[in-house]
Amino acid sequence: MRKLLNARTLIAVLASAASIIFISAFLTPSFGDESKENKDEIYLTAWPFIAARVEIENNDYSHSLGERFTVRYVVQYSSSHVNLDLDTAFNSIVFAPFELEGRPTILHRKIGRLPNNEGADVWEYVFEVKLFIVNGLVDRVYYLPQTSVDYIALDNVASGLIEVKNDWPVNITRNVTDIDVAELRNVKGPVKDNTSSISDKFGYAGVLFVVALIFLSMLWIYGPKFSQKKKTSTQEMSLAEKLNRFKDEIWLRKDSAKNRMIALQNLTLEIARVFRNISTASFFELFATGELGELFNKAFSPSADEDVSYEDVDAALDKVFAKTLDIKEFTDTGSNIKKERR
Incomplete structure (x- = not known):
């Protein structure tokens, strides 16, 4: 009887652990907060209550062929004053001649309020990508991919468009024969991508559920005997x-x-x-x-x-x-x- 109780206890523990991990994975957002080193900066001003800029890793515009570097497209806006279509804008970016490594990471959150305007919350949308260029020429310059965001001003129901771009080009300084060993630097204060963590949690939960099911089957078969x-x-x-x-x-x-x-x-x-x-x-x-x-x-x-x-x-x-x-x-x-x- 004690062995049966121990088996049932083990099954209950495995099922509980799997459930906790599964719920944790389900509740984990796909993208987390930014690094604590990167403090929120509000550069949005009054009308038109929307601003955009493109940030490049460490403000370094000189890169070699095959070298990975991070680019962040940042849009700040007041949800009380403008309504905008961000998904359409960033899904249509053409990165050529640059290559995109991995998946873009996205962070969309409220970061504060406009100065002297208590009713205006400031929201920030960050679209972060890791780029590199292979089919390029040394000592040539290449402009970063850009996009534009359509918006509607809620005060006068007027439509507008803001460009998200950087006027500084990237200079290709030297050639790298083996792009797999090219220098790969981390952007300061990157957005945390939790996708792999979520996948791992679902995997662990699945394994525990399977183990619990095996023990339950064994208990069902051998328990009566x-x-x-x-x-x-x-x-x-x-x-x-x-x-x-x-x-x-x-x-x-x-x-x-x-x-x-x-x-x-x-x-x-x-x-x-x-x-x-x-x-x-x-x-x-x-x-x-x-x-x-x-x-x-x-x-x-x-x-x-x-x-x-x-x-x-x-x-x-x-x-x-x-x-x-x-x-x-x-x-x-x-x-x-x-x-x-x-």
Whole structure:
């Protein structure tokens, strides 16, 4: 029973851990906060309540062929004054002749309020990419990809357009023959991409669910067999303990020899039924044969009170022990190892 409880506890722990990891993965945003080193900077001013700029890693506009560098497209706006379409603008960027490494990371959040305008929340949209160029010429300059954002001014319902670009070109300074070992520097204060972390969490949760399912299947298949075996084992011990009591001289003589003989017969009937599958009707034909049967029948004679002695009970007990020597399940309990009487 303890093993079954331990198995159920293990399954419960695995399922709980998997559920916690799954919920954690489900609640984790795809993109996290920026690095703490990068403090929020509000450069948005009043009308038209929208501003944009392009930032390049460490303000370094000189890169070699194959060298990766980070570019951030930043749009700040007041949601109380403008309505804009950011997804369309940034999904349409053409990066050629630059190559894009990995996936863009996006951060969209409220960063503060406009000075002297308590009702205007400032929102910032950051579209961050890692670029490099392979099909380029050394000592040539290349302008960064740009886009434009359409917006509507809510004050006068007028439409407008703002360009998101950088007027400074990137200068290709030297050639790198092996782009796989090209220098790769990190942008200051990059946006954290949690995509891989989320994928890992879902993977861990899936593994734990599978392990819990395997244990549950094993418990479902082998649990009933173990329970039945445990039940039989408990019954064996109960019968063994009852039979061993007849070895105790003090206990034996607390009742008459006749009653002890009848009790021994009833116990032997139960032993024969459990371990030999012998019915009550066949008991004297298949188990209590010969002298053992005669000793049991002696307890039911009209003069049993005078005829049955404790020596008869001892003799019957010895024969019961002898008949259980070939019953493995019963002999494993050690109950048929006769001890010296006290």
